[in-house]
Amino acid sequence: MNVTINQEGNKYNVILEGRVDTSNAAQFEQDLKPLMEASNAEIQIDCSDMTYTSSQGLRYFLMLQKHVMSHQGSLVLCNMQPQVKEVFDITGFSNIIKIV
Amino acid sequence: MKLSRSFSARLSTTILVITSMLFIISMLVVLYFSHKIIEEEAKKNAAAMLSTTSLNIIHTLAEAESTVKNMAWLVEERIEDTTYMYSITSAVVVINEEIVGSCVAFRPNYFKGKQYFAPYAYDSEDDSLKVKQLGNDQYNYFKMEWFTVPFLTKKPHWSNPYYDQGGGQIMMTTYSYPLLNKKNEVIAVITADISIDWLTQQLCALNINDDSKILLVGDKGQYIFGNLPGIGFQEDVIKYEQAKKNPDFVQLIKNMTSQKKGTMPMRTSHQYSFAVYGPLYNGWSTAIISPYENIFAKLNLMQFIITIVSIFSLLLLFISCHRIIKKLTRPVTEFSKAALVMAQGDFHAQLPQIKTEDEIKDLHDSFEHMQKSINHYIQELKTTTATKERFESELNIARQIQLSMVPTEFPDNERFSVHALLQPAREVGGDFYDFKEKGDNVFFVIGDVSGKGVPAALVMAITRAAFRFLSGLGLTIDKMVEKINNTLSARNKNNMFVTLFVGKINLTTGEMYYCNAGHNPIVIRHADGHAEYLHAKSNIVVGAFENFNYEHEVTQLEKGSRLILYTDGVTEAEDVTKAQYGDSRLLDFANKIDDKDSAKDTVDHLITDVKEFTGEATQNDDITILTISYKQD
Numbered sequence: 024m025n026v027t028i029n030q031e032g033n034k035y036n037v038i039l040e041g042r043v044d045t046s047n048a049a050q051f052e053q054d055l056k057p058l059m060e061a062s063n064a065e066i067q068i069d070c071s072d073m074t075y076t077s078s079q080g081l082r083y084f085l086m087l088q089k090h091v092m093s094h095q096g097s098l099v100l101c102n103m104q105p106q107v108k109e110v111f112d113i114t115g116f117s118n119i120i121k122i123v
Numbered sequence: 124m125k126l127s128r129s130f131s132a133r134l135s136t137t138i139l140v141i142t143s144m145l146f147i148i149s150m151l152v153v154l155y156f157s158h159k160i161i162e163e164e165a166k167k168n169a170a171a172m173l174s175t176t177s178l179n180i181i182h183t184l185a186e187a188e189s190t191v192k193n194m195a196w197l198v199e200e201r202i203e204d205t206t207y208m209y210s211i212t213s214a215v216v217v218i219n220e221e222i223v224g225s226c227v228a229f230r231p232n233y234f235k236g237k238q239y240f241a242p243y244a245y246d247s248e249d250d251s252l253k254v255k256q257l258g259n260d261q262y263n264y265f266k267m268e269w270f271t272v273p274f275l276t277k278k279p280h281w282s283n284p285y286y287d288q289g290g291g292q293i294m295m296t297t298y299s300y301p302l303l304n305k306k307n308e309v310i311a312v313i314t315a316d317i318s319i320d321w322l323t324q325q326l327c328a329l330n331i332n333d334d335s336k337i338l339l340v341g342d343k344g345q346y347i348f349g350n351l352p353g354i355g356f357q358e359d360v361i362k363y364e365q366a367k368k369n370p371d372f373v374q375l376i377k378n379m380t381s382q383k384k385g386t387m388p389m390r391t392s393h394q395y396s397f398a399v400y401g402p403l404y405n406g407w408s409t410a411i412i413s414p415y416e417n418i419f420a421k422l423n424l425m426q427f428i429i430t431i432v433s434i435f436s437l438l439l440l441f442i443s444c445h446r447i448i449k450k451l452t453r454p455v456t457e458f459s460k461a462a463l464v465m466a467q468g469d470f471h472a473q474l475p476q477i478k479t480e481d482e483i484k485d486l487h488d489s490f491e492h493m494q495k496s497i498n499h500y501i502q503e504l505k506t507t508t509a510t511k512e513r514f515e516s517e518l519n520i521a522r523q524i525q526l527s528m529v530p531t532e533f534p535d536n537e538r539f540s541v542h543a544l545l546q547p548a549r550e551v552g553g554d555f556y557d558f559k560e561k562g563d564n565v566f567f568v569i570g571d572v573s574g575k576g577v578p579a580a581l582v583m584a585i586t587r588a589a590f591r592f593l594s595g596l597g598l599t600i601d602k603m604v605e606k607i608n609n610t611l612s613a614r615n616k617n618n619m620f621v622t623l624f625v626g627k628i629n630l631t632t633g634e635m636y637y638c639n640a641g642h643n644p645i646v647i648r649h650a651d652g653h654a655e656y657l658h659a660k661s662n663i664v665v666g667a668f669e670n671f672n673y674e675h676e677v678t679q680l681e682k683g684s685r686l687i688l689y690t691d692g693v694t695e696a697e698d699v700t701k702a703q704y705g706d707s708r709l710l711d712f713a714n715k716i717d718d719k720d721s722a723k724d725t726v727d728h729l730i731t732d733v734k735e736f737t738g739e740a741t742q743n744d745d746i747t748i749l750t751i752s753y754k755q756d
Contacts, residue, residue: 045575045743078573078622078691085667086618114622114641115663 026054033063033096040072043080052083059087064096071102076110088120099123130455131448139441146433150426157422162397165418166386169399169411176329180322181404183221184298187315188279190219191300195313198227199302202310205234205242209254212244215315216252224291224316226257227302228264230274233310239264245291245316262289269297274309277301281405284319284347284356294319323348326409335413342406344380375400379408454483458490470498518550518577525551525580528587530558535722538630539565542722543749544730546692552745553579553621554690555587559594563631566594569688569749570623571642573664582619586611586665590625600627600636601675604665608640608673611666620666624659624688628753633682638675640665643691646713650683654713656706657686685725685752687713692746696733699740704733722750 024041035058043051058066066087076084084100091098100122103111111117194215201207212225224245231238239258247253257264264270272280282297295316302311326337326348338349338360345357354363361376371389375398378385384401389412400410416423457475464472474494477487526545533542543556553572558565568590572579589607598606604625611621624645626637637657639645641664648654662673680686689709696704712732716725726748733746 078571078620081664082573082618082620085620085664089618112661113639113643115661115667116641117661118663119668 024051026051028054028057030057033061033065035061035064035066037066037068038072039068039070042075043073043083044075044077045079048077048079048083051080055083055087059090062094062096064091064094066091066096067099067101069102070100070104070107073107074104076107078114081110081114081116084116084120097121130452131445134448135441135444138444139437142440143433143437146437150429150433154422154426157425158419161418161422162415165413166397166399169397169413170386170401172329173399173401173409173411176325177401177403177409180325183321184281184317184404187219187222187298187317188300190215190222191225191279191298191313191315194225195300195302198311198313205240208242209244212242213252213254216244216246219315221317221321222315223293223295223318223321224287224314226290226314226316227311228257228270228314229311230309231265243290248292257290269299269314270312273299273301273312277303277307277309283341283345287316291316291318296322319348329409329411334417335411338379338410338412339403340376340379340408340410342380344376347407375410375412379410382406382408451483454487458486461490465494465497470494470501515550521577521580522547522550525583528584529555533722534560537754539628539754540722540752541565541567541750542726544726544747546730546742546746548692548742548745549576551577551580553583554692554745554747555583556688556747556749557587557590558749558751559591561595563629564627565630565751566590566625566627567688567749567751568623568625569642569645569690569747570621570665571690571692571745571747572621573619575745578617578619582611582621582666586621586623599675600625600638601673604638604640604662604673604675605671608665608667608671609669612669615666618667620664622690623665626686628680628751630753633680633753634677635680636675636677638662638673640673643689643694645689646687646709647680648685648687648713648716650681652714652716652718654710654716656710680753682753683718685716685722685750687725687729688749688751689729690745690747692742692744693729693733693748695744696737696746697740697743698737704736708732708736722752725750 024043024047025039027038027040029036029038037058058064088098090096098120100111100120103122108117108122111120111122194211197211198208208227212227215225216222224243226241226243228241229237234240239256241257241264242254243257244252244254268285269280269282272282279298279300282299284294284296287293287295287297295318298315298317300313301309302313304310322339326339329335329337336350338351339347340360341347341357344359344361346354346360346363347356351360351363354360361373369389369391371387371391375387375389378387379400379402382402386397386399389396389398394414394416396412396414398410398412400408402408454475454477461472461474472494474487474490477484525547529543529545534540541558543558545552545554545556547554553575554570555572556567556569558567560566568587570583570586572582572586586607589610590603593603593606596603604623607623607625611619620641622642623640624637624642625640626635628635637659639659640662644656644659646654647657657678660674660676663671687709694704694706694709709729712729716728720728729748730746
């Protein structure tokens with residue numbers, strides 16, 4: 024799992040690679056911290072190299088989504104691999120997080 | 124004990140060896156220089172003594188000479204007074220202590236009718252002065268050296284030592300002085316006898332020590348006096364010593380006869396000596412030969428004493444070092460014992476008392492610090508272990524409580540049967556299932572809380588309690604899920620969420636309402652043996668957003684169909700290569716279910732299949748399986 028954040032003003036381009044599972048969930052939370060502290064953030068996460076997420080990972084996506092909703096920001100996940108998209112679909116996260 | 128012994132012994136031995144070496148070196152240096160100095164002193168001393176004695180002898184002999192010369196004056200003046208001759212010779216002998224005899228020996232027939240006339244005064248054996256007329260047929264002095272040499276040469280002469288048979292009757296040497304008349308003819312020879320005994324006494328005073336040899340040789344190397352064994356008077360010393368093949372001795376005699384003065388080393392087969400020699404008088408020469416061993420006797424004695432004292436001192440040093448070091452290292456031994464005691468688990472071992480402020484004290488302090496630290500850590504470890512044990516026992520209790528929350532009594536009647544399995548990956552988990560029969564309906568639920576452990580278990584308990592409560596209220600499934608969602612969402616700061624599949628089967632009609640809130644799709648195995656995933660609309664997981672509108676769906680179950688509900692612990696179970704069990708494999712399993720298999724059989728077979736797949740790999744997630752059979756009439 025690797026998180027790269029490129030910030031330009033209030034635009035955050037994030038590249039998320041690898042697996043997000045129980046073993047690195049805490050690290051994932053730590054990596055997302057800059058995003059959790061920003062206001063009016065327009066966050067776009069490139070998920071093309073993300074291979075898996077556990078329910079713990081989903082929890083952080085949920086937290087991020089709730090954060091942007093309460094701080095006038097936006098969150099977009101893009102280029103998601105089918106098996107990951109499936110998890111988002113099954114859990115209903117596709118209904119609350121914008122996935123393109 | 125062993126440490127102390129070997130340590131002190133080793134250190135003491137090292138000190139002993141070094142000290143001994145220093146002792147030996149200093150002793151050798153001191154002895155070498157002492158040797159040199161003593162040798163030099165001995166030579167100087169011998170030379171000085173020889174010189175003094177020689178001067179003394181020469182002085183005495185010279186005095187004798189001048190006495191005779193003065194006497195010649197008096198004799199010449201009263202040459203015809205024969206009685207006077209006795210008087211004057213007597214006076215000479217009395218006045219001069221060294222002169223033991225004096226004579227005025229006239230030439231033959233100087234006085235008519237007197238062929239021999241030699242008035243002679245001498246010290247007799249009883250020390251009284253006696254006079255006599257020497258010349259007669261038995262004592263023909265005309266043929267004696269003391270008379271003939273000055274008579275013929277008309278010059279004074281010292282005779283070689285001789286035994287004066289018929290004269291003084293002792294060993295003597297005689298100074299003869301020719302008395303000439305106006306025609307330059309010798310009319311008489313005036314003499315003074317010097318006792319060889321006197322010479323001997325003078326020379327014997329030179330005797331530096333018992334083994335010294337004194338030698339007095341004449342001008343031709345003849346032996347006059349000395350304490351050489353086995354050599355006679357007047358014998359040739361060179362011939363005597365050559366017999367003994369001693370080149371050094373020959374050289375000494377040559378040096379002496381050529382009137383040289385000096386010092387030279389003398390080696391014999393058994394002795395190493397030095398000789399001091401110098402000319403004496405009248406072509407005579409004296410030498411003192413001193414063996415070195417005598418000179419060095421005292422030095423050797425001193426060397427012996429020093430050696431003995433050194434050995435005792437070193438021995439004393441060794442013993443004291445050994446004692447002191449042993450005393451100093453005793454605490455180390457006691458530390459060693461304390462360490463052994465500590466090794467056996469007694470961390471309060473008694474440490475030795477150290478009164479000194481040195482390295483041993485440092486060791487003591489370090490040791491004491493270590494002891495305290497260890498005791499402290501052990502105390503901490505005990506506390507930690509106790510805490511851990513408490514946690515573990517509490518977790519076990521929690522596990523029992525959690526497992527007892529899910530029903531383990533499974534209904535199996537003519538209308539339906541249920542069976543389930545819950546295997547938490549840790550002590551407590553976030554998976555759960557439940558079911559409740561109410562009238563014609565049976566409610567069921569399966570859920571998976573995000574995360575694991577105690578937080579998940581707490582959320583699971585709330586969710587399950589909400590389901591239990593709400594299923595008795597006669598709500599529709601969608602409302603039921605909405606209420607569970609609102610219960611969990613309120614004050615959910617941790618964003619914990621639950622995936623739920625909630626359903627309700629009308630056992631009379633076979634109508635099933637269900638709602639999938641973010642959970643895995645369930646498998647339906649139809650009565651004809653065909654299995655598929657039940658289509659369900661994906662609703663958001665429960666607990667994520669408050670007041671979310673959940674939707675439920677309805678389907679018609681034919682009798683004899685079965686439902687297989689599961690959590691992702693089943694489909695995402697991994698083998699050692701991280702490959703997942705997967706949805707298709709689950710579907711394959713469902714397709715192979717036998718009609719005769721009970722709900723329990725299905726659960727057992729599925730868990731067996733999963734375990735076969737995962738093999739040795741450890742279980743990462745809670746595994747929950749719930750099967751419901753809707754039976755034929």
